[in-house]
Amino acid sequence: MSETKRYRGGRAIAVVLDKLGWLAALAGIALAGIALVTADTGWIGQLAATVPGLILSIVGLIAVTVAQLTRASIDTAEAMREMIDLTRGGSRSSQPDPEARAALREAAQSPGASPDTPPVPSLGRRLKGEETQPPKLSPPKSDRKANKVHPIFSARRPDSS
Numbered sequence: 818m819s820e821t822k823r824y825r826g827g828r829a830i831a832v833v834l835d836k837l838g839w840l841a842a843l844a845g846i847a848l849a850g851i852a853l854v855t856a857d858t859g860w861i862g863q864l865a866a867t868v869p870g871l872i873l874s875i876v877g878l879i880a881v882t883v884a885q886l887t888r889a890s891i892d893t894a895e896a897m898r899e900m901i902d903l904t905r906g907g908s909r910s911s912q913p914d915p916e917a918r919a920a921l922r923e924a925a926q927s928p929g930a931s932p933d934t935p936p937v938p939s940l941g942r943r944l945k946g947e948e949t950q951p952p953k954l955s956p957p958k959s960d961r962k963a964n965k966v967h968p969i970f971s972a973r974r975p976d977s978s
Contacts, residue, residue: 823898824891831887838880845874 822828849870856863 823895827887827891831884831891834880834887835884838877838882838884841877841880842874843877845870845872845877848873 847870849867852866852870853863856866
């Protein structure tokens with residue numbers, strides 16, 4: 818990865834949101850606990866007193882989740898940028914010189930270059946308007962079963978023969 822990380826502002830906001838989210842979650846749990854202990858009414862009154870603390874705790878956990886999603890998105894964006902740089906060649910010194918590229922192209926287009934790879938057709942003739950022949954297709958294999966339907970696709974009942 819590159820030495821300088823980008824999206825510093827987004828990372829800083831995610832850190833602040835993460836810390837505030839954890840603080841809110843803990844404060845909500847503490848508020849709900851205090852409300853539960855200090856409520857003098859019946860169980861319905863105790864439940865009603867704990868609701869604001871529980872809501873604050875849930876909002877804090879949602880903030881933590883959003884902060885982590887933000888960090889993951891930023892990491893993904895940086896990784897994609899690095900992959901694009903590597904794909905494009907990053908630095909020009911890693912690119913082969915034009916003579917080496919021409920030699921590689923000629924070797925790939927020669928008919929005896931490799932026995933298992935077909936030669937690469939040249940697009941130069943098509944672009945210049947010269948007539949080219951279509952590729953030759955091999956004839957269909959004769960060992961194929963002629964129109965035999967698999968039993969699972971037949972319309973006959975299994976018990977009838």
